[in-house]
Amino acid sequence: MNLNQLRYLREVARNGLKVSEAAETLFTSQPGISKQIRLLEEELGVTILVRNGKRIADITEPGRIVLKIAERMLRDADNLRTVGREFKAGGSGTLVIATTHTQARYALPPVVSRFTQRYPKVRLTLREGSPEQIATLLRDGTADIGIATESDEAFTELVTLPCAKWTRSVITPLKHPLLNASPLTLEKIAAHPLITYDFAFTANSPIKRAFDDAGIQPNVVLTAIAADIIKAYVEMGMGIGILAKMAFDPARDHGIRLINADHLFAASTTRIALRRNAWLRGYIYDFIELFAPRLKRDVVETALKDTALS
Numbered sequence: 001m002n003l004n005q006l007r008y009l010r011e012v013a014r015n016g017l018k019v020s021e022a023a024e025t026l027f028t029s030q031p032g033i034s035k036q037i038r039l040l041e042e043e044l045g046v047t048i049l050v051r052n053g054k055r056i057a058d059i060t061e062p063g064r065i066v067l068k069i070a071e072r073m074l075r076d077a078d079n080l081r082t083v084g085r086e087f088k089a090g091g092s093g094t095l096v097i098a099t100t101h102t103q104a105r106y107a108l109p110p111v112v113s114r115f116t117q118r119y120p121k122v123r124l125t126l127r128e129g130s131p132e133q134i135a136t137l138l139r140d141g142t143a144d145i146g147i148a149t150e151s152d153e154a155f156t157e158l159v160t161l162p163c164a165k166w167t168r169s170v171i172t173p174l175k176h177p178l179l180n181a182s183p184l185t186l187e188k189i190a191a192h193p194l195i196t197y198d199f200a201f202t203a204n205s206p207i208k209r210a211f212d213d214a215g216i217q218p219n220v221v222l223t224a225i226a227a228d229i230i231k232a233y234v235e236m237g238m239g240i241g242i243l244a245k246m247a248f249d250p251a252r253d254h255g256i257r258l259i260n261a262d263h264l265f266a267a268s269t270t271r272i273a274l275r276r277n278a279w280l281r282g283y284i285y286d287f288i289e290l291f292a293p294r295l296k297r298d299v300v301e302t303a304l305k306d307t308a309l310s
Contacts, residue, residue, distance in 0.1 A: 003077055005040040006070035008033045009048065013067055014140065017049070017056040040066075075277055078141060092121035093281060098134040098143035099126060101226040103270065106246045108147070111290045119283050130199060130225060131155070138275055144284055146273035147291070159278075159303055160271040163292035167267050168207070169248060170259040171234050171241040178240060184259050186214045193221040193239030195230050200242065206266040207242060231256055278304060 008022065012033065015021035023030040041048050048063035049056050059067060099108065104126050112124060127137055135154040137143040146158070149166075170189060172178050181188050190211070200207040200223065211218055221239050224230055227247035234241040235255040242265075248258045272288055272295060274280070285297040 001040060001043055003074065005036045006074055008036050009040065009067060009070055010074060012037070012049075012056065013059065017058070019056065072277065075141075075275065092119075093283070094123045094125065095145070095284060095287060096125045096127060096137075096143045097145045097147060097287075098129060098137040099147040100131070100134070100149070101128050101228070102244050102247050103147050104128050105227065106244070106249075107270070108291070111287070114290055115283075115287050118286065122283055128225075135273065138273055141275070144274075144278075144280070145288065147270065148273065149268045149270060155271075155273055157276065159274045159276055161274075161292070161295055161300065161303055163270045163272055163295065165267045165269055167245050167262045168242055168265045169245040170261050171231060171243060171248060171253075171256045172259065173234060173237050173240075174255060174257060176240065176257065178259060179257055184261060184264065186211060186216050186218075186264055189240065189242075189264075190216045190218045192219070194218045194242065195222045195224070195233050195239045196220065196242040197227075197230070198223045198225050206268060210265050274300075274304065276304070280304075 008026065008028075011022040011025055012019055015025060019030050019033050023033055026033070037049065044066065046062040046066065047060050048066055050058040050060055097108075108126070112126075116122070116124060127134075127143055129137065131148045132154045134143070134146040134148045135158060138146045138158055146155075147163075148155075170178065170184060178184065178188060178192065196207065199205060201220065202208065222230075222233055224233075227243045230241045230243050231247070231253060233239070241256075242261070245258075245260075248256075250258075272292060280300070285300060288295050288300055289297070
């Protein structure tokens, strides 16, 4: 048994059991992957993959157990390499953060500024996406840290640590009738075309829950991932928007107005997400603490250890 065999198996599973796609990902040959997985099966004495001719149809029950152990062993191997790089490189390296547009644009800039001053030799990369995309980037090892609003289903295999609460507001074009319609209600919002986030009406969204509980069906005319896109179309007069209050900048957003909606939608929690059993370099702990001061290194280490034992 060797790590390459485990890596081949993991990549076949990640690519929907398509050996050809796994081979492209790993820059190797399809017959080579098939041969190594068969050798692994022979050594372990179990069938891992259900084959239908040349096509792989499924993973066997013992195969799923083998795959789970293989993923853990490969993560540990990555951790060993990271340990070596940590002590060899000192304060240099890379840090990849997967996060939403709102966090990247409005919450992270002061943190990134302080971090880069402290660690000028660390190359920082921001990868923006939906909560589901962020979770995928973490699980496959592309990202070191995820920062997103809670999405229970997407983050079940990861360690999540709450950082802060954030609330939503309604934005309108200048001189919009809602600006004089106090108090703001869901019924008044639903009377106008609505522009909001792509994920605003997913199952666990506070926006969806609020409208569903009130038995109101809003007229959603446009959704987008980025708050800046929502603001641009609201300013054009296409509708009103619902977005994170932090995304409104009075110094720049001269063409729109903000209405507080704390009383209509439940607050959401921003969370740091990490891979289970991850070995983090020292500067990653520092970044986490800069973003969420209460998440000091010992708190994060304890959370990682607790989940490793569960």
